[in-house]
Amino acid sequence: MANNTxxxxxxxxxxxxxxxxxxxxxxxxxxxxxxxxxxxxxxKSDMPMYKDKYxxxxxxxxxxxxxxxSAIRVLAKHxxxxxxxxxxxxxxxxxxxxxxxxxxxxxYYSLVQLNEGLEELVHHHPDLKWEKVSDxxxxxxxxLLVFNKCLKQLRYGLREKPIGFNLLPEKFTxxxxxxxxxxxxxxxxxxxxxxxxxxxxxxxxxxxxNETDVSHRPAKLYSFDKIRYSSKKKKRxxxxx
Amino acid sequence: MANNTxxxxxxxxxxxxxxxxxxxxxxxxxxxxxxxxxxxxxxKSDMPMYKDKYxxxxxxxxxxxxxxxSAIRVLAKHxxxxxxxxxxxxxxxxxxxxxxxxxxxxxYYSLVQLNEGLEELVHHHPDLKWEKVSDxxxxxxxxLLVFNKCLKQLRYGLREKPIGFNLLPEKFTxxxxxxxxxxxxxxxxxxxxxxxxxxxxxxxxxxxxNETDVSHRPAKLYSFDKIRYSSKKKKRxxxxx
DNA sequence: CCAAAAGTGTTTGTAATACACCCATGG
DNA sequence: CCATGGGTGTATTACAAACACTTTTGG
Numbered sequence: 319m320a321n322n323t324x325x326x327x328x329x330x331x332x333x334x335x336x337x338x339x340x341x342x343x344x345x346x347x348x349x350x351x352x353x354x355x356x357x358x359x360x361x362k363s364d365m366p367m368y369k370d371k372y373x374x375x376x377x378x379x380x381x382x383x384x385x386x387x388s389a390i391r392v393l394a395k396h397x398x399x400x401x402x403x404x405x406x407x408x409x410x411x412x413x414x415x416x417x418x419x420x421x422x423x424x425x426y427y428s429l430v431q432l433n434e435g436l437e438e439l440v441h442h443h444p445d446l447k448w449e450k451v452s453d454x455x456x457x458x459x460x461x462l463l464v465f466n467k468c469l470k471q472l473r474y475g476l477r478e479k480p481i482g483f484n485l486l487p488e489k490f491t492x493x494x495x496x497x498x499x500x501x502x503x504x505x506x507x508x509x510x511x512x513x514x515x516x517x518x519x520x521x522x523x524x525x526x527x528n529e530t531d532v533s534h535r536p537a538k539l540y541s542f543d544k545i546r547y548s549s550k551k552k553k554r555x556x557x558x559x
Numbered sequence: 560m561a562n563n564t565x566x567x568x569x570x571x572x573x574x575x576x577x578x579x580x581x582x583x584x585x586x587x588x589x590x591x592x593x594x595x596x597x598x599x600x601x602x603k604s605d606m607p608m609y610k611d612k613y614x615x616x617x618x619x620x621x622x623x624x625x626x627x628x629s630a631i632r633v634l635a636k637h638x639x640x641x642x643x644x645x646x647x648x649x650x651x652x653x654x655x656x657x658x659x660x661x662x663x664x665x666x667y668y669s670l671v672q673l674n675e676g677l678e679e680l681v682h683h684h685p686d687l688k689w690e691k692v693s694d695x696x697x698x699x700x701x702x703l704l705v706f707n708k709c710l711k712q713l714r715y716g717l718r719e720k721p722i723g724f725n726l727l728p729e730k731f732t733x734x735x736x737x738x739x740x741x742x743x744x745x746x747x748x749x750x751x752x753x754x755x756x757x758x759x760x761x762x763x764x765x766x767x768x769n770e771t772d773v774s775h776r777p778a779k780l781y782s783f784d785k786i787r788y789s790s791k792k793k794k795r796x797x798x799x800x
Numbered sequence: 801c802c803a804a805a806a807g808t809g810t811t812t813g814t815a816a817t818a819c820a821c822c823c824a825t826g827g
Numbered sequence: 828c829c830a831t832g833g834g835t836g837t838a839t840t841a842c843a844a845a846c847a848c849t850t851t852t853g854g
Contacts, residue, residue: 518842816840
């Protein structure tokens with residue numbers, strides 16, 4: 319794919335040169351879950367026409383990276399974390415979506431467990447905030463559109479793939495997992511049915527530990543068993559509930 | 560979104576100007592179904608390094624259009640048709656995916672019923688061909704990747720949304736519909752179960768006509784009842800089978 | 801011993817699967 | 828009247844949904 323002749327390069331460099339080029343950006347909907355609420359990391363817009371509005375975290379694509387790499391870079395820059403779960407969602411390209419020129423943006427969402435460290439982020443960076451998903455009403459640019467699309471894809475994926483674990487600590491209780499599903503999907507789930515479902519899917523590992531520091535019967539802790547999951551991945555099963 | 564002050568324009572035009580820009584293209588996986596096979600419209604690559612290979616139909620994004628419009632334009636140009644079912648699938652942006660320079664491409668798939676008119680297309684345009692999906696092994700650029708992703712999304716969507724009808728004529732028999740599911744998903748379906756399922760979903764309209772020109776009992780013709788479908792769309796139901 | 805949440809089974813309805821014969825038409 | 832594919836029903840099984848009480852711990 320890289321050993322083109324000089325001839326070819328000349329021919330097409332010119333072809334592409336006369337073509338319209340656009341800036342390409344990546345926008346990340348960074349979902350954080352703090353055991354009660356699903357939140358999204360937002361940054362105060364630095365554009366005069368969008369002052370007082372917040373926007374998603376993003377950046378322009380660089381010459382030596384693809385959009386996945388760009389998204390990883392944006393995540394690392396703002397959260398300090400790498401290896402986060404991440405999905406490309408959709409590309410937005412309306413002609414006037416960006417007031418400063420033509421910018422086509424590729425949207426990603428990613429998932430992170432909102433611990434104290436991450437909550438603290440916003441104290442050092444006053445332009446950042448974790449906004450509850452249910453409180454998001456208005457964003458700069460077309461970012462409300464982008465956000466809605468990403469939220470939809472997250473909800474969809476949560477029913478079909480074991481991605482929810484990315485929003486929880488390594489070890490968690492069944493109640494925490496159920497709460498996650500209830501909060502993110504905005505539904506109520508019967509405790510017994512939920513537990514039976516999880517038992518039948520059989521992708522959790524009993525870590526033989528209990529919750530601590532609770533003033534009632536402590537719950538057992540589990541972790542997601544990636545290995546067991548991949549071994550049964552072939553048969554399509556649904557997380558539907 | 561369009562009344563920026565001069566100040567803003569100056570400030571950011573310069574900001575965007577110094578940024579890296581890339582060409583943006585749209586690539587369409589145009590699926591055609593001829594009652595026996597699912598096929599894809601391909602065009603012989605005009606690039607020396609990919610001679611003898613075929614590629615998807617695509618074009619570079621123009622200044623005054625978004626990628627949806629660009630895809631519609633590509634579809635119209637090569638099939639002469641408009642209003643085809645179409646979905647954005649994914650964006651591919653690897654640095655070296657295009658030998659002539661940096662081109663980020665947005666992939667779409669679309670669905671069309673392959674009638675004689677469309678089959679004939681390829682006689683007037685010797686560079687075009689309808690290739691059976693099962694025969695596609697190698698394509699120019701990263702188009703095999705693009706194609707595979709689009710096929711996957713088509714199969715996925717077929718199980719969840721009533722999009723199959725876009726591959727059939729307005730009026731069709733239940734057998735034709737079943738064949739479509741079997742061929743596209745590459746599975747076998749029990750005739751009685753299939754028919755019961757469709758009856759329960761209740762989105763077909765009996766057009767009170769029969770097949771003609773068959774040397775056996777003619778089958779009843781149905782059409783997809785869009786209105787009835789949208790009226791029950793709220794409850795999520797699955798085309799799963 | 802009390803408060804609080806953890807943990808557990810059964811019943812009922814609904815949808816998926818497997819399976820075989822009669823019917824209507826053209827030739 | 829025969830060949831061809833169209834059209835139909837039932838029994839079984841698996842899964843989803845609804846629902847209430849006992850157990851364990853901390854204070």
